[in-house]
Amino acid sequence: xxxxxxxxxxxxxxxxxxxxxxxxxxxxxxxxxxxxxxxxxxxxxxxxxxxxxxxxxxxxxxxxxxxxxxxxxxxxxxxxxxxxxxxxxxxxxxxxxxx
Amino acid sequence: xxxxxxxxxxxxxxxxxxxxxxxxxxxxxxxxxxxxxxxxxxxxxxxxxxxxxxxxxxxxxxxxxxxxxxxxxxxxxxxxxxxxxxxxxxxxxxxxxxxxxxxxxxxxxxxxxxxxxxxxxxxxxxxxxxxxxxxxxxxxxxxxxxxxxxxxxxxxxxxxxxxxxxxxxxxxxxxxxxxxxxxxxxxxxxxxxxxxxxxxxxxxxxxxxxxxxxxxxxxxxxxxxxxxxxxxxxxxxxxxxxxxxxxxxxxxxxxxxxxxxxxxxxxxxxxxxxxxxxxxxxxxxxxxxxxxxxxxxxxxxxxxxxxxxxxxxxxxxxxxxxxxxxxxxxxxxxxxxxxxxxxxxxxxxxxxxxxxxxxxxxxxxxxxxxxxxxxxxxxxxxxxxxxxxxxxxxxxxxxxxxxxxxxxxxxxxxxxxxxxxxxxxxxxxxxxxxxxxxxxxxxxxxxxxxxxxxxxxxxxxxxxxxxxxxxxxxxxxxxxxxxxxxxxxxxxxxxxxx
Numbered sequence: 331x332x333x334x335x336x337x338x339x340x341x342x343x344x345x346x347x348x349x350x351x352x353x354x355x356x357x358x359x360x361x362x363x364x365x366x367x368x369x370x371x372x373x374x375x376x377x378x379x380x381x382x383x384x385x386x387x388x389x390x391x392x393x394x395x396x397x398x399x400x401x402x403x404x405x406x407x408x409x410x411x412x413x414x415x416x417x418x419x420x421x422x423x424x425x426x427x428x429x
Numbered sequence: 430x431x432x433x434x435x436x437x438x439x440x441x442x443x444x445x446x447x448x449x450x451x452x453x454x455x456x457x458x459x460x461x462x463x464x465x466x467x468x469x470x471x472x473x474x475x476x477x478x479x480x481x482x483x484x485x486x487x488x489x490x491x492x493x494x495x496x497x498x499x500x501x502x503x504x505x506x507x508x509x510x511x512x513x514x515x516x517x518x519x520x521x522x523x524x525x526x527x528x529x530x531x532x533x534x535x536x537x538x539x540x541x542x543x544x545x546x547x548x549x550x551x552x553x554x555x556x557x558x559x560x561x562x563x564x565x566x567x568x569x570x571x572x573x574x575x576x577x578x579x580x581x582x583x584x585x586x587x588x589x590x591x592x593x594x595x596x597x598x599x600x601x602x603x604x605x606x607x608x609x610x611x612x613x614x615x616x617x618x619x620x621x622x623x624x625x626x627x628x629x630x631x632x633x634x635x636x637x638x639x640x641x642x643x644x645x646x647x648x649x650x651x652x653x654x655x656x657x658x659x660x661x662x663x664x665x666x667x668x669x670x671x672x673x674x675x676x677x678x679x680x681x682x683x684x685x686x687x688x689x690x691x692x693x694x695x696x697x698x699x700x701x702x703x704x705x706x707x708x709x710x711x712x713x714x715x716x717x718x719x720x721x722x723x724x725x726x727x728x729x730x731x732x733x734x735x736x737x738x739x740x741x742x743x744x745x746x747x748x749x750x751x752x753x754x755x756x757x758x759x760x761x762x763x764x765x766x767x768x769x770x771x772x773x774x775x776x777x778x779x780x781x782x783x784x785x786x787x788x789x790x791x792x793x794x795x796x797x798x799x800x801x802x803x804x805x806x807x808x809x810x811x812x813x814x815x816x817x818x819x820x821x822x823x824x825x826x827x828x829x830x831x832x833x834x835x836x837x838x839x840x841x842x843x844x845x846x847x848x849x850x851x852x853x854x855x856x857x858x859x860x861x862x863x864x865x866x867x868x869x870x871x872x873x874x875x876x877x878x879x880x881x882x883x884x885x886x887x888x889x890x891x892x893x894x895x896x897x898x899x900x901x902x903x904x905x906x907x908x909x910x911x912x913x914x915x916x917x918x919x920x921x922x923x924x925x926x927x
Contacts, residue, residue: 347605347609351605355602370601374605378615381616396575397574397575400597404597407582408591411590420591428587
C-alpha cells in the first residue's frame with residue numbers, strides 16, 4: 331500500500347490507462363472510443379514522464395496524434411454513410427446492406 | 430564496413446522516400462514507381478542474402494555513426510535477409526496480381542495513394558525486420574497499422590469502412606499494450622537498443638530481482654503483438670477486413686502485415702528477453718494452448734463459410750494459430766518450424782487471395798460458392814493457381830505446406846511429452862479439416878457438366894495476374910521441393926540471432 335502512494339504518478343497512469351482501455355473496448359459510441367484511446371495514450375506518456383525524461387522520447391506523441399486524426403476521419407466517413415455514431419448500429423446496417 | 434552492408438538501410442529508406450514522392454504522381458506513374466521500388470527492394474534483399482552467405486555472421490549498422498543513446502541501429506543476419514527477401518517477393522507479386530482489381534475497386538483519383546500505402550507498408554516491414562531498436566520497432570509498427578487501415582478502406586464498396594474501424598480499434602488496443610510493455614521495459618533496463626536491454630535482463634535475472642515486472646513486460650508484448658497479428662481469441666476483426674477489401678489488400682494484410690508482427694515478436698523473444706526468460710515466465714505454454722485452439726477453431730469456422738474470401742480469412746486464423754503453436758514449443762526446432770511456416774504461409778495465402786480475386790472477377794464479382802461453380806474453366810490461370818495454393822494448405826507432398834507439417838512433427842517429437850501429443854493431434858485434426866474445406870472448394874471450382882464447359886465465357890485477367898500467379902505457385906513448389914537450404918538458412922540465422 332505504501333509503495334502505491336510513493337509512486338502515485340505511476341499508479342495514476344496505470345489507472346488512467348485502464349479507464350482509457352475499457353472505454354476504447356467497451357463503449358459503443360465512436361467519439362467516446364477515440365477519447366478512450368487518447369486517454370490510454372496520454373496515460374503512457376504520463377508514465378514515461380514520471381520515470382524521467384531520456385533522449386529519444388519524442389516520437390510517440392506524433393504517432394498518437396496521427397492515429398487520432400485517422401480515427402476521426404474514419405468516424406466522419408462512417409457518420410456520413412450510416413448517420414449514426416453507434417458502432418453496433420453501424421455494423422447492423424452494414425450487414426443489412428450486404429444482404 | 431563494406432558497401433553492401435548499407436543494403437538494409439537502403440531497403441528501408443528507398444520505399445519511405447519514394448512514398449512521399451509517389452503521393453504527388455498520377456495513378457499510372459504512381460503504379461510504375463511503386464512496382465519499380467518494390468522490385469528494387471526485392472533485388473537488394475536477394476543481394477543481401479548472397480552477401481550474407483559469404484560473410485557468415487551478423488552485423489550492426491549505426492546510422493550516421495552516432496553511438497547508442499543518440500543514434501539508431503539496424504542489424505542484419507541471415508534470418509533477417511531471408512525474411513526480407515520473402516516479404517519483398519510476396520509484396521511484389523501481391524501488388525502485381527491485384528492490379529486489375531485495384532483499377533476496378535478504387536476511385537481513379539485516389540489510386541496513387543493506394544500505391545503510397547503499399548510502399549509505406551514495404552518500408553515498415555523492412556524496418557521491423559532489420560531494426561535493433563525497440564522504439565523504432567514501435568514507430569514502424571504504428572506506421573504499418575495506419576497504412577493497413579488505409580489499404581482496407583481504399584475500396585469504397587461493401588463494408589470496408591466498418592471493417593477498417595474494427596481493425597483500427599483492435600489494433601489500437603494491441604499497440605497500447607505493446608507500448609505499455611516497452612515503457613515498463615525501458616523503466617526496468619534503461620535502454621532502447623535490443624542488445625543493451627538483453628545484457629541488463631541477463632544481469633537482472635541473475636540477481637533474481639524484478640521477476641514479476643519482467644513477466645508482466647513479456648506478457649504485455651506478447652498479447653499486444655498477438656492481438657495485432659490475429660492470434661485466436663482476438664481474431665474477430667479478421668473476416669471482415671480480409672474479405673471486404675480489394676484482393677491485393679487482403680493478400681498484403683494476411684501474408685505480410687500479420688507476419689511482420691510475428692517476426693517482431695520472435696525478434697523480441699530472442700534478441701530482447703532471451704528465449705530462456707520467456708520459457709521461465711511460462712508465456713510459451715499460453716501461446717501453445719491458444720495457438721492450438723486457434724488452429725482447430727479457425728478451421729471449423731472456415732468450413733461453415735459460404736463466401737470464399739471469408740473462408741480463406743478464417744483459414745488465415747487457423748494458420749496464424751499454427752505459427753503460435755510452434756512458437757509455443759519454445760525450442761530452437763519449434764522456432765525454425767514457426768519461421769518456415771511464416772514464410773510458406775505468406776507465399777501461399779497471397780497466392781490464394783490473388784487467385785480468388787481472378788475467380789471472383791470471372792464470376793461477376795460474386796464470392797458465394799454457388800456463383801463460383803465452374804469458375805476454374807472461366808479463368809484457368811486463377812483456377813490452377815488456386816489448386817496449387819489449396820493443395821499446399823492441405824499439405825500434399827512436393828508443396829510447401831507438406832514441409833511445414835513435417836517440420837512441425839519433427840519439432841514436436843524432439844520435445845516429447847504432452848506437448849508432442851497436443852501438436853501432433855492438432856496437426857492431424859487440422860489437416861483433415863483443411864482437406865474438407867479446401868477440397869470442397871476445389872471440387873466446386875471444377876464441377877460443371879461436359880456440355881457446359883465449352884459454353885463458359887473465358888475471362889482474362891491480364892499478363893500481370895498470370896505472372897504473379899505463376900511466380901507465387903513456383904515459390905510454393907520451390908519451398909516444397911528445395912526446403913533444405915531455406916531451413917538451413919533459418920537455422921543459421923537463429924544462431925546469429927541470439
